[in-house]
Amino acid sequence: MIELKIEDLYKKYGKKTALKNFSYTFVSGIYGLIGPNGAGKSTLMNILVDGVSRSSGKIIFNGQEIEKMGEKYRALIGYVPQQQGMYENFTAWEFLNYMANLKGINKKVISETINNVLKFVNLYDEKKCKIGGFSGGMKQRILIAQALLNDPQILILDEPTAGLDPKERIRIRNLMAKISLEKIVIISTHIVSDIEYIANNILFLHNGKLIKNGTPSELLKEIESIVYEEKIDKIEVEKYNSKYLVGGLTSVDGGIKIRFIDESGEKESKYLVEPNLEDYYLYMEKIMENQTK
Known part of the structure; x- marks a missing residue:
């Protein structure tokens, strides 16, 4: 070895x-x-x-x-x-x-x-x-x-x-x-x-x-209950950007599919998705930014 x-x-x-x-x-x-x-x-x-x-x-x-x-x-x-x-x-x-x-x-x-x-x-x-x-x-x-x-x-x-x-x-x-x-x-x-x-x-x-x-699996366990996806209207994007940590936007029929991190616990579990390393990266960057403020 x-x-x-x-x-x-x-x-x-x-x-x-x-x-x-x-x-x-x-x-x-x-x-x-x-x-x-x-x-x-x-x-x-x-x-x-x-x-x-x-x-x-x-x-x-x-x-x-x-x-x-x-x-x-x-x-x-x-x-x-x-x-x-x-x-x-x-x-x-x-x-x-x-x-x-x-x-x-x-x-x-x-x-x-x-x-x-x-x-x-x-x-x-x-x-x-x-x-x-x-x-x-x-x-x-x-x-x-x-x-x-x-x-x-x-x-x-x-x-x-x-x-x-x-x-x-x-x-x-x-x-x-x-x-x-x-x-x-x-x-x-x-x-x-x-x-x-x-x-x-x-x-x-x-x-x-x-x-x-x-x-990767150990790190992703830290955020496994706070990553969500939801279909929203285009006019709601700014509201989500101001309230949550947004990881991705995708155009779909009739609106936008948005991926975001929400630690408040207010969202319904049906929107919960499996986290990935990009989600974790965003999550950690936000934590570090808050600690240095």
Whole structure:
């Protein structure tokens, strides 16, 4: 079993504290990092990939402090940034060959390794095509492929499905599920529906602190009796927005189907619906906003 243990992690940028007393232990599986902008998600990921230094705290991989492991730790990491700065004149093969050499992969196995990762992300038939002609989803799969070249123990993904169409989002989600069988996979995302059904645990960060964590089912139990849907007239939308925490509006024949959170207990039970992770995200954001007022 692999284990990444974080103890009392702090990160300060001048007077601003980006991470405060963050402690958590990751083992094999998928972890979703959720929270508003500025919550500390990117800071945590940058520290874990050794992109920025911590201010204090410990990070221990399988019993060893990663600072002492140095390059050995970095060789265990695979990182998928938000889509950016790719060599669009390179073919898929050329790009992965370039990345494999940067990672120091044995030249005797580079070709086999590239073929394997291209097949895994379902881009083997496009290996001679230039990246500039790829769709957003294909580019994202190439970024995943380069992260897998060194067979990492820890895979960290920053907004892997942002801007993708539903078909590609499902494809990426399925890839994550396959990868996680023997790895620690940490995904930061604002599209919480993409991790609801694949994440083993969800971590909710706010203002640099780990506020809540648990399995999706554990977290959703907290709001299982306060999420409702109702069909209303269009003129009632503003009233609902002012009275409840509204999670969604859908046009239907004769009106609007509205999804909302109501903690008052006044609504009839026939309108009660099963909560999802988006509902929970809205609920937690509201709680945090109220606490900081």
